[in-house]
Amino acid sequence: MTRFGYFLSCEEHGPAELVRQAQAAERAGFEALWISDHFHPWLDVQGQAPFVWTVIGAIAQVTSLPIGTAVTCPLLRTHPAVVAQAAATSAVLTGGRFTLGVGTGEALNEHILDSRWPPAAERLAMLEEAVAVMRRLFTGELVTHRGEHYRVDTARLYTVPDEPPPIYMSGFGDKATELAGRIADGFISMMPDADLVKLFRDSGGEGKRTQGGLKVCWAEDEAAARRTAHRLWPNDLLPGEAAQLLPSPRQFRQLSELVTEEMVGEQVPCGPDPARHVQALQEYADAGYDDVFVTQIGPEQDGFFDFYAREVLPRLRG
Numbered sequence: 053m054t055r056f057g058y059f060l061s062c063e064e065h066g067p068a069e070l071v072r073q074a075q076a077a078e079r080a081g082f083e084a085l086w087i088s089d090h091f092h093p094w095l096d097v098q099g100q101a102p103f104v105w106t107v108i109g110a111i112a113q114v115t116s117l118p119i120g121t122a123v124t125c126p127l128l129r130t131h132p133a134v135v136a137q138a139a140a141t142s143a144v145l146t147g148g149r150f151t152l153g154v155g156t157g158e159a160l161n162e163h164i165l166d167s168r169w170p171p172a173a174e175r176l177a178m179l180e181e182a183v184a185v186m187r188r189l190f191t192g193e194l195v196t197h198r199g200e201h202y203r204v205d206t207a208r209l210y211t212v213p214d215e216p217p218p219i220y221m222s223g224f225g226d227k228a229t230e231l232a233g234r235i236a237d238g239f240i241s242m243m244p245d246a247d248l249v250k251l252f253r254d255s256g257g258e259g260k261r262t263q264g265g266l267k268v269c270w271a272e273d274e275a276a277a278r279r280t281a282h283r284l285w286p287n288d289l290l291p292g293e294a295a296q297l298l299p300s301p302r303q304f305r306q307l308s309e310l311v312t313e314e315m316v317g318e319q320v321p322c323g324p325d326p327a328r329h330v331q332a333l334q335e336y337a338d339a340g341y342d343d344v345f346v347t348q349i350g351p352e353q354d355g356f357f358d359f360y361a362r363e364v365l366p367r368l369r370g
Contacts, residue, residue, distance in 0.1 A: 053369075054337040054341065054344055054368070055084055055344075056082060056084075056333065056343075056344050056345075056365060057077075057083055057084035057085055057086060057117075057343055057345040058073070058082040058086070058347065059085075059087075059088070059122065059265050059345040060073055060074060060086065060088070060347070061088055061098075062088045062090050062101060062102055062107070063093035063098040063101060064098050064349075065100055066100050066102060067103075067110065069353075071107065071110045071114060074115050075114055075115055077115075077117070077357065078115045078116065079361075080358070081365050082117070083117065084118045084119070084120075084343060084345070085115070085117050085120070086119070086120055086122040086153070086263075086345040086347075087104055087119060087120075087121060088104070088121075088122060089104040090160075090161055091129060091161040092160050092161055092301055094160065094285075094287045095284070095285075095286075095287060095301050095304055095305050096301045096302070096305065098284055098301075104124070105141075105142065108142050108145075108146075112146045112149075117149070118149040118150070119142075119146060120150065120153045120263075121151075121152060121154075122153045123220075123221075124139075124154050125155055125161065125162060126154055127162065127182060128163075129157075129162045129164060129165055132181075132183075133204050135152070135182075135186060136190060136209060139152040139186070139217050140211060140212045140213060140216075140217065143213035143215075143217040144212070144213050148215060148217075150217050152186075152218070152220070153220045153221075153222060153263075154183065154220070154236075155221065155222035155223075155228075156172065156175035156176060156179050157175065157296075158296050158297075158298075159297055159299040160299060160301070169299070172227075172293075172296070173227075176227060178201045178202075179221070181202055182201075182202065183221075184235075185199070185204060186219065189204075189209050190209070190212060191212075192212040193208065194206055195208065218238060219236055220232075220237060220239060220240050222239075222240040222241065223239060223240070223241055223248065224241060226251060229251045229255065230255040232252055232255070232257065233251070233255025233257035234255055234256045236260070237261075238257075238260050238263060239257055239260065239261075239262045240262075241265075241341075242264065242265050244338075246340055249339055249340040249341065250340070261342045261343065262341045262342050263341060263344075264336040264341040264343070264344055265346070265347070266332060266345075266346055267285060267347050267348075267349050268320060268321040268346055268347070268348060269320060269323075269349040269352075270323070270324065270348060270352060270355060270356040270359050271322070271323060271324065272324055272355070275323075277323045278313055278316060278317040278322045278323070279313065280350040280352075281316050281320045281322055281349045282311070282317075284350060285316070286316060287304045287308045287311075288319075289319055290304075290308065290311065294307060324359070326363035326367065329346075329360075330368055333346060333364070333368060334368065346360075
């Protein structure tokens, strides 16, 4: 049976509000949590970017839900050894309820330490090596590594969980999805694409968990919800590789001027009609995802949680 979770947006909300939303999600009947990991928001208007590991530590103390990053990039901004330490500590704090979601990242966040942004093939190779390094560190053994992309010198994690946290990998194209099937414990995507799920399973992911996510904007008035979604997240409709290549929120704002409110309304479930929300989440379940995570765009969080508790989650599970 598909599990439905809530996606906490670090781009829109500060740390205390994210902790509050995690509690509200559990009360509303969501079964798991995702949380984004950003140094910058996509757009200045989104307004936030707290340090995800601090927030996870706080959430671990006030909810019983499993939580995973969607996703962390262990390539440039944060060395994989440091990500491994953060993930191991999060797994201990959550009593084994933490999943490390990883991906090849975006220049938006990663360029802050090095203006050179490696091409996609190189980033995939870096991620494969990073995952191997982190898995070695999760054992609690002494690790020295001299690889093509990373160096680790006599490092040991002293705080480790009884079982290493699962590593899920994000994939949007065939090459990343095939790599995820080969090296990851699970698969993450933001598209209800049954072909990607099949490719992941055919590439070594058979029996591994798959997770998908989407955004919605609930409000009592559909037009108001559409305006909110367009104001805050037009960048989600940018095609191609722009999301991986642009380095600043300013550039995302400039390119997002091409996205109209009508375009957002066609792609993002907006307003109070439960049927549209149910249909959007069901598309991911029908595509074969084991977990489906949804995030509410904008400030109407409490209304969203009440709406989903009453009108959406019971229909999905019924």
